Amino acid sequence: MGFTPGTLVNLPIASVSWGNGSLSLVADLLSSLGARRTALFTTAAQAADRSLMDSVMTAAPTIVLTHSTFNAHVPAADVASAADVLLDNEIDSVVSVGGGSVIDAAKAALGHTIDAGRTRPRHVVVPTTLSGSELSHTFGVTETHGTSTFKRSHARLDVTADAIVYDERVVESTPGDLWLSSGVKAVDHAIEGLLGTEALPLVDSLAFSGIRRMVESLSAETSHRGAAQIAAWECYSHPQAMSYGLSHRLGHILGGTFGVPHSVTSAITLPAVLARMTPARPRTLAAIAQALDVSQPTPTRRTGARSQPDSASVLVREWCAELGLPTRLRDVDFAQADLDELGEMTASAYPSESAVLGTDARCRLRDLVRSMW
Template sequence: MNQLNCLPQDAVFWGENTLATALPRVVNHGIERPIVFTVEPLEALARSHVEPHLEDMAGYFTGLPAHVPDIAVHAALEACLRSDARAIVGLGGGSVLDAAKAVSHLHHGRTGRHLPIVALPTTLSGSEFSHYFGITETDGPQKFKRSYAVRETTPKLVLIDPLLVRDTPRALLLSSAIKGIDHAVEGMRKVTRSHPHAIMAASGVDRFLRVLEKWPAKIETRQALEAGLVIDDDLLQLQLGAWQCYFSPASVIYGLSHRIGHILGGSFGLPHSATSCITLAPVIEACAAYYGDKLEALSPGGPGAAARLAGRISAVVAKLGLPNRIGAFDLDRAKLPEVAALLTAHYPEEVADLGPDAPARLDALLERLW
């Protein structure tokens, strides 16, 4: 029997000038007295393009570091309770939106009511479309990013506007696109080639790669726009690619590339968006036997889809100048056994995707990623 699991999302608005046209209408969806979650570099964007369109704001909360540490989540929850916020507008990337979901979840624990979320994504990972979030636990001997899946925290509304990503730092924007492609690829683990995820993800991967393969080198997005090297529609295509790659998150279960990223990010501090640049292509090749012919849905052309897809992703990462090795970051190579131990302890099913003698294959994979 085939099955598509749907999440409780009211609407997605997309296109140029979406912020100005859709934000004033969020009250029609029950969004009242919102607090804006964002980070300091985005506060000017919030004050110029978000605040003017919101009524009866409860204020701002900007203390949201990467990887959603539990301390920040609890501080954000207290800010919501003090200000009598009744909704959250999340302006930012995956960490901001994960924090919004985490706070909504904890708010329900304290008050019996989830806070509805309006997502204004400034990166391309697609967190705005899912009910998944992570919280990095900081009180143990080793930090650990624990994953949650709470349907009621799915953002109620999503607004996609090229304006949101024009000034996202180049490395963050483009690496988050690779994270978006990671959702498409690993979403194939538990579905068939005819599943809606496969159909939408194929379109999303194609949208992503067609834009990324022509992206200019080195210069920031705003400069590329001013020079006419990219246009707002290119940005919109990337945003739509993120949506298509993550179109049915409640129906898919992600794999080893994501899990390595969770450990490298949550436990060892690597940038979350960069981890898929390091892990995705090698994991596709290492787990090719597990996927079988499924990846032909994303890379048509007959047998050899895993190698084709991995090669295309590797080439894009290299062309864009994105990090493709753990060794590019401040992580001692001697920590790799700890990474392997955490993966084996917390994510044995994903490690098993490597096939026979998975522990030894995992060690070899991590060495390759170094």
């Protein structure tokens, strides 16, 4: 069976390294990028981890300062503070050690330096979760205007990472619940990428492989963190060819506006969204269900799947429950009185993503949100 003609454009990431001890490559990477004055961006908790910081400092001898004022959901104030660090200290390179919030804030801050007419610092990313932010040119920033708070998405090719380093030893100290929930977020990338695009031969096979590898590696997460890192890469191998869907958009509002931890939102939103997309994407959902079912061979294409499309949502929910993650909004103390506001905000901010629900999408979205509680 032939493929529909197409073109796939790669993001300008120069290198991706992986495996135990890969952190030691950072010095050579920085040297190849011409780094002389490097800023370390990380979280306060990781900055307090002496063993981790000693390893990072040894691997990146050009680090001249550490900035660790980063909070969840990437508040605009954090981005402005990070940009000031870059602009005021003649920083020519950044090493980001952290999860999606740190990496997104770094990308946003790099954008500020470009907009200020300065040469953009080079960026080496050492991820500590499975969120996949390091692989993309997109980032979210939570903006506050008066009493209104909203996490806005941005896309800039000019802030794409220069190099990525996945080191199994670096992620040994990542808390288990964060590791697991960020793995579900990675699977959400793969699934929404499959549902939101036409067939892409390379991207599709990697997405299905990533889904299966993540399910298997998280089920034995203490000894398979390296496999989970590769799975996250597969799930989000070509972000520029994929688009966020309704699950991610609901997650952005749940996190940015209502303060739900971003890492856990996919475990709540994805099963609910998939349950309502079966009529629109039956063949793709059947293949996704087969990828989630470890008793079946991993699919490589969207056609010919052996599973039923309506089992995809059930398998995701059961998997998240087995991992001990919250699967309902009430599990994260979301107020039932805020459900309709969540639905209205999502419908207003993301009409195209909401349209996948079919006719009378606003009403259907209200029912979907209520089912999540």
